[in-house]
Amino acid sequence: MHHTILQRLRLKAVAGFAAGGLAAALSLGTPAIAQTLVTWDDYTDVGQNAVIEQLNKNFVAAHPGVTLNRTARTFDDLSLTLKLTVSAGDGPEVTKVNQGAGDQGTMAQQGLLLPIDDYIAQYGWDKRQSEGILARTRWSDKGQFGEGPAYGISGLGEIVGLYYNQKVLADAGIAAAPASFEELVQDVETLKGKGVTPFVIGTAKQHFALHLIAGIEQAHIDASNRQTLDDLVYGRGGSFKTDAGLAAATIVQKWATEGGFIDGYQGISGDDAVQLFVAGGGAFLVSGTWQFGAMQNNPDIHFMPVPPPAGVTKPLSVGGVDLSWSITSNAKDKATQDLGAQYIDYMVSPEAATIWAEAGFFPSTPLSDPSVVKSTVLSEGLAMWKTLGENNALGHYPDWASPTLLKTYDDNTPLLLAGSITPQAFVDAVDADYQAYLATKK
């Protein structure tokens, strides 16, 4: 639902009438105030779109006189248009925004997003989500990630983990899912020997190679040693040239060049890879909980953390939360800001979490009644979420560390997988990007 200029003028007129009507309504003692809230989100997936439409309907029903003007954009489109639109004084009052330096960090620095700490305290959002999660939307006045005011909160959790097809494994003579990284490496060799595709992956679109490399890398890090990774991603300093990073790049290159991946993976998109995996096209796939909707169509598919190597007892799992809900600078007056906060409060409420879970999606707010979960992969994901929370083992998306890191990964992962560069050169390229970013902060 894209807005025309006329629509926007109408919206502003309605907002003007709403503001003007506020005093009249109060003087007449009328509780309902006409107000329009402009929202943008990235729920373009059919299943997610159905849920957000239901949630919006519920919110409007509970707030007489309030109208929602929703625009749904894909992740890429949202990222491309949000900053420029809000900086021009147009667009949403409440929006989803990608965390990290490229989007949320830039917008927070430029005052295009409003801090929400008062609302966190008012609604008790810090009781629903841990500080470790909320920190991923914090930006200090000096541009330090992970510190300072919070600029958003998310409704869905995300974990990047290992999907495995129990039937494919069993048919290849593998009785159980790998309990350790060494077992996973062995299983890949066993599957290759039996002529079964070990990993289904597609690198033509989406970021499956990045998630595979980062998933293995962070599974090599014990939660007790997570400070180094936290410092790295929050831009406090450090280096991507680690043993874990090198080990991950090395094994992924070996799998890519020695038949560990599905044939033609270079020309297959990530979405196509998921469809192939659901159809039984291979034993393993590394991706996130956002694939639950497709994965639950095959009951043989299960979800688990990327298994750790020996010696790591509480491995990190790449993940966090989906794009956060934020209030933009377009919410000029307190009434609009408060309405935005009410909307966000509903989006991260236990009621919304239940509706997401019933549809098979992965809410970040704990469920008041876990029995609503019918999907196997969702049950497994929620159990993982609980364990990761207890172990303080929820890792990070490494590309959040610098505004250009996602492109650097995109440019270099195909070279790594093709064997055109060494694993060390890959790690060096990633680190060079990061160090260049750190230099700009000084």
Next chain:
Amino acid sequence: MTTADSQTRPRTATAPKRARAGRQGNRVSVLDRPGPSNLLYILPGFLIYGAFVFLPILAAIGISLTDWNGISSPVFVGLDNFAKLFADDLFYKALGNNAQFILYYCVFPLLIGIVLAAILSSVGTRQRLALRTLFFLPYIMPTAVLGIIFQWLYNPAFGPFNQILKAVGLGKLALPWLGDFHFVLPAVGAVATWYFFGFCMVIFLTGIQRIDPSLHDAAKVDGARPWQSFASITAPLLLPEIRVVLLLTVIASIKSFDLIFTMTRGGPSNATLVPNIYMYQLGFQLNRFGYAAAVALIGAILVFAVNFVIHQTMQRLDKVSQ
């Protein structure tokens, strides 16, 4: 080129006569009046042109001299962006890729188009009409749509190209076309060739119809073979059409974006990166609008420079052939 001249000169010679005939009447057309008052009539077009072409170009020049993330205030950096650009390996890679794409956008369609035009000009009218329509069909489709369609056709898992190769026992040739560093550029370029050759062919067919048939008849009487007739008569007399086709297809190749964007987004690992995709990435993904504007300006200068060279070369060839 005496034949062409004899056909065109009389037309130009009659034009002043018609104009004079108009003036000899009772009224002189307002459009024929000298003086600046007529400039008023181009004002609407000029305003639109100024707003949507001229001002954005000026804005791009201004932005290219700044460091600007699209949100905060731009910081003037002089020619820094251009200095960085000329030391940027990725920019040179994009230019190199663009040079290769010129083969697929320009040279191959031109060659295929001229050969097909020569063949079609010798078949019957009905067959010519049917084949001309068939070959021209790709050109009426938006290139972005073609990109999406061919992305599916090239898909290694589901696409018909690889399915057919596997079905006929050529499974080893079933490559991940859009994910292979060596084949991705030809794979995308082939779509551009398929898109443009019909257009080139139609232009050349029109040109061939302009050539006096008696020249071919005379050559035939003199014992010239068809290819000799093509090389000595058809091709030289088609120089004006070749110039038009070259100009249009070279411009299309240098400003190429949509086909590449929908098929590969410049990947894998920048194997199909061209300046326009690079400009898009810099501006809209990395928020480096000043640097992106510098790329855009250099791209525009390239279009003018290459077309100037083509224009000059063709003029020289034209004179030599006369």
